[in-house]
Structures are given as structure tokens and as C-alpha cells.
Amino acid sequence: MxxxxxxxxxxxxxxxxxxxxxxxxxxxxxxxxxxxxxxxxxxxxxxxxxxxxxxxxxxxxxxxxxxxxxxxxxxxxxxxxxxxxxxxxxxxxxxxxxxxxxxFLPGVSLSQPTPAQALAAGCALGGVHAAVADFEPTRANSMGIAQWRPLLERCGRDMDAIRTGLFDRVAAALDAVERDWPRDLPVGAIHADLFPDNVLMLGDEVTGLIDFYFACTDIRAYDVAVMHTSWTFNARGLNPSAGVGAALLDGYDRSFGLSAAERAALPVLARGACIRFLLSRAWDWLNTPADALVMRKDPLAYLARLDWYVANERAFA
The missing domain is CATH 3.30.200.20 (Phosphorylase Kinase; domain 1)
Structure with a gap:
């Protein structure tokens, strides 16, 4: 918002x-x-x-x-x-x-979710995926993998003003993600942006799922990966909570189910999600109007997450 x-x-x-x-x-x-x-x-x-x-x-x-x-x-x-x-x-x-x-829906968004809250949020995402089984309209993902390289090129070397060498680091990571991206996982309508600030809660109960304006038809497990990247770390992309990450996956698995193939693909899907949000944040960082009433988000917080997923390929095992 x-x-x-x-x-x-x-x-x-x-x-x-x-x-x-x-x-x-x-x-x-x-x-x-x-x-x-x-x-x-x-x-x-x-x-x-x-x-x-x-x-x-x-x-x-x-x-x-x-x-x-x-x-x-x-x-x-x-x-x-x-x-x-x-x-x-x-x-x-x-x-x-x-x-x-x-x-308007009641509830507050979280800055530091607990495992119990992550469990409820994972269950809620599973509920969304179950509910759209008979939803027929489709929409291509306007911020999907096909758009990441063009966005990288539009940001260009201006990214190095955010951090020296950032363009080359992201380009190399994107090369690897494009090479390993899964092509045969189940697809459906997904939220694609279910960060903690898009989930309203009262205590450990989910009272609202909001901001569906990136919703699209894409890999279901990518939705899970987006949540893992956004819920598991602090705002700076540091101090990942194994308890929160595990609870999120457990909640989703309980309410909808996560296949072995989907779980195996989560590392590359999570790296892809990190690239997607790093790039959109970098673009906004470089192009947000000076007079806009808006809180810019730090792209480097997603570089930190990306580095963590690269170093922890077995995080979802």
C-alpha cells in the first residue's frame, strides 16, 4: 500500500x-x-x-x-x-x-511472526489453493520468471549504486535459476505476494488475506516459496527462524498437501522469489518519485536472503 x-x-x-x-x-x-x-x-x-x-x-x-x-x-x-x-x-x-x-478486515499484520502464527498462515495459503480448484479464469504472472531478466536489464548498472557489483551478482544468480527452474509442477491461481503484511491476524488466528494484485496463474509451490522467503527472516533478510519456516510448510502441508516433487523444487523456487523481489525493490528504489507518500523497501534485504538459500540448499529437506 x-x-x-x-x-x-x-x-x-x-x-x-x-x-x-x-x-x-x-x-x-x-x-x-x-x-x-x-x-x-x-x-x-x-x-x-x-x-x-x-x-x-x-x-x-x-x-x-x-x-x-x-x-x-x-x-x-x-x-x-x-x-x-x-x-x-x-x-x-x-x-x-x-x-x-x-x-475493511480486522486484524494486524506481523513484523515478527511466531511459529504458531506461521502455521496458521501456511494453513490459510493451503486453503486458498484448495478453494481455487474450480476457479476458471487465468492470468499470466506479470512478475514471473520470464520478466526477471528484462527487469534486470531495465535496472541496469544503476543497481551498482545500491551496492557495488550488485548487477553482476544478480545476473549470475538468475542464470542458475533459469537453468534449474521446474517446468512440470502443478499450477493454479496463486497469491504470489503473501508477505506477513498481507496477512491480518488476531493472536494466532488469520482474520484477513489481502492485496491480491499480483495474483496470477503459476506454479503453486512458488506461492509457498514466496511465503518462506518473507516469513522466515527479519526485515533485513537476516536471522532466519527454522521454527517459523518449518511451521509454515507444515501448515500448508496439513491443509492442502506438498508433494515430494514440490518440496524438492522449493530451493530453486525460493532463489527465484528472492530475485523477483530484489529486482522489483531495486527498480522502486531507483525510480520512486520523491514526492510519493511511500515506504521504499530495501532490495539488499533480498540479496541477504538469496545468499542464504544459495548456502542452504537443504533447508527444505
């Missing part, structure tokens, strides 16, 4: 008038994250998240995301479907951007 596009109180009040949600009481920009512009909106009836989709989210992909959220909500999963206006529309226009009003 972030704020790139400013929304006036007058424009927001007019936007809300299309819905049966009450009158505007307050709105506050949310600085966390890097993808879209987000506001916490209180009305006389309820609380919502207003999301304006910035350039990384294509307007043509929004029907897929909305359909996926509606499908998961219909299966009883704790996801926030978009609110429909009086004309039964979910996707609107606001300040020149596609926009949606999304139901």
Missing part, C-alpha cells in the same frame, strides 16, 4: 455517493507498501479501504482480481471483496485512476 495519487475530500465524498455506505467521516493515506494508492476511509456506517490502481496494475487485469476475491469470499475465506455500487459495479474511476472500495 502507498499513496501516489492525492484524493480531495470533495472527490472522495462524490465517489462514496455512488454507494450505500453512508457519508464520509474521514480518510487517511496509507504509506506502507509500494504498489497502489490506498486510503483508510471511515463513513457514518463502516470502515473501508479505498484503492487507486497505479501503473503497475493494469486496468485490464482488475476483473481477474475481483473475480478471484469474489470466488474466495464465496468459499468462506477471509478475503476483502470489493464493494459494489448501486449499479452493481466494482471498478470505478477516481482522480484519473481505476479505483475500488474494499471492505
Amino acid at each position: 502507498a499513496v501516489y495519487t492525492q484524493v480531495s475530500a470533495e472527490a472522495l465524498a462524490a465517489f462514496l455517493s455512488r454507494y450505500d455506505v453512508g457519508d464520509l467521516v474521514s480518510a487517511k493515506g496509507i504509506a506502507e507498501g509500494v504498489e497502489n494508492s490506498n486510503y483508510l476511509v471511515d463513513t457514518t456506517r463502516d470502515r473501508f479501504i479505498l484503492t487507486l490502481y497505479e501503473k503497475r496494475v493494469a486496468a485490464g487485469d482488475l476483473p481477474f482480481f475481483m473475480a478471484l476475491l469474489d470466488h474466495l469470499a464465496g468459499k468462506g475465506l477471509p478475503v476483502p471483496p470489493a464493494v459494489k455500487d448501486r449499479d452493481d459495479r466494482e471498478i470505478q474511476q477516481l482522480e484519473g485512476r481505476p479505483a475500488c472500495l474494499i471492505r
Whole structure:
């Protein structure tokens, strides 16, 4: 979440008038994250998240995301479907951007998850994969392995301003991942970005799975690997918790199942996930507008993770 596009109180009040949600009481920009512009909106009836989709989210992909959220909500999963206006529309226009009003879910995101919380989150991811077994729409992964080398080239040698030699280090790691990437594992609709800040919890209970705007059709086990890279380490990519990592995999295995072939592929999938997030963070680090209300994320935190997975090939055994 972030704020790139400013929304006036007058424009927001007019936007809300299309819905049966009450009158505007307050709105506050949310600085966390890097993808879209987000506001916490209180009305006389309820609380919502207003999301304006910035350039990384294509307007043509929004029907897929909305359909996926509606499908998961219909299966009883704790996801926030978009609110429909009086004309039964979910996707609107606001300040020149596609926009949606999304139901607010209770809970807090974690900075240092415990094994018990990781177990619950792994179970929740397994629940998502089970629920989408009959979900028919598909979407190519816009940040999948086919996009990593072009993104690396777009970042170019400017990456060396982040750390000397970073471009060459990532290029060599990507060579190895492309060579070893699995081609025959089960695919389906995945979240592809289920970091701790995209999981809301109360105690050890998952109360919300949010930010599905990288959701796509890709290798299911890649979703597990993304979670492992983001949940197991601290914010700097250091001090991996074996207990958290093991609990995450155990929770997923309990609720959905992890085959021997999928488990064997997790080391390369995790290295790929590290490259993906290192590159997107590097691009944002180098290109985020100076006046954007946004918290940039350190790409070197994913270099540290990548180095750990390279040195610990048997971490998933």
C-alpha cells in the first residue's frame, strides 16, 4: 500500500455517493507498501479501504482480481471483496485512476511472526489453493520468471549504486535459476505476494488475506516459496527462524498437501522469489518519485536472503 495519487475530500465524498455506505467521516493515506494508492476511509456506517490502481496494475487485469476475491469470499475465506455500487459495479474511476472500495478486515499484520502464527498462515495459503480448484479464469504472472531478466536489464548498472557489483551478482544468480527452474509442477491461481503484511491476524488466528494484485496463474509451490522467503527472516533478510519456516510448510502441508516433487523444487523456487523481489525493490528504489507518500523497501534485504538459500540448499529437506 502507498499513496501516489492525492484524493480531495470533495472527490472522495462524490465517489462514496455512488454507494450505500453512508457519508464520509474521514480518510487517511496509507504509506506502507509500494504498489497502489490506498486510503483508510471511515463513513457514518463502516470502515473501508479505498484503492487507486497505479501503473503497475493494469486496468485490464482488475476483473481477474475481483473475480478471484469474489470466488474466495464465496468459499468462506477471509478475503476483502470489493464493494459494489448501486449499479452493481466494482471498478470505478477516481482522480484519473481505476479505483475500488474494499471492505475493511480486522486484524494486524506481523513484523515478527511466531511459529504458531506461521502455521496458521501456511494453513490459510493451503486453503486458498484448495478453494481455487474450480476457479476458471487465468492470468499470466506479470512478475514471473520470464520478466526477471528484462527487469534486470531495465535496472541496469544503476543497481551498482545500491551496492557495488550488485548487477553482476544478480545476473549470475538468475542464470542458475533459469537453468534449474521446474517446468512440470502443478499450477493454479496463486497469491504470489503473501508477505506477513498481507496477512491480518488476531493472536494466532488469520482474520484477513489481502492485496491480491499480483495474483496470477503459476506454479503453486512458488506461492509457498514466496511465503518462506518473507516469513522466515527479519526485515533485513537476516536471522532466519527454522521454527517459523518449518511451521509454515507444515501448515500448508496439513491443509492442502506438498508433494515430494514440490518440496524438492522449493530451493530453486525460493532463489527465484528472492530475485523477483530484489529486482522489483531495486527498480522502486531507483525510480520512486520523491514526492510519493511511500515506504521504499530495501532490495539488499533480498540479496541477504538469496545468499542464504544459495548456502542452504537443504533447508527444505
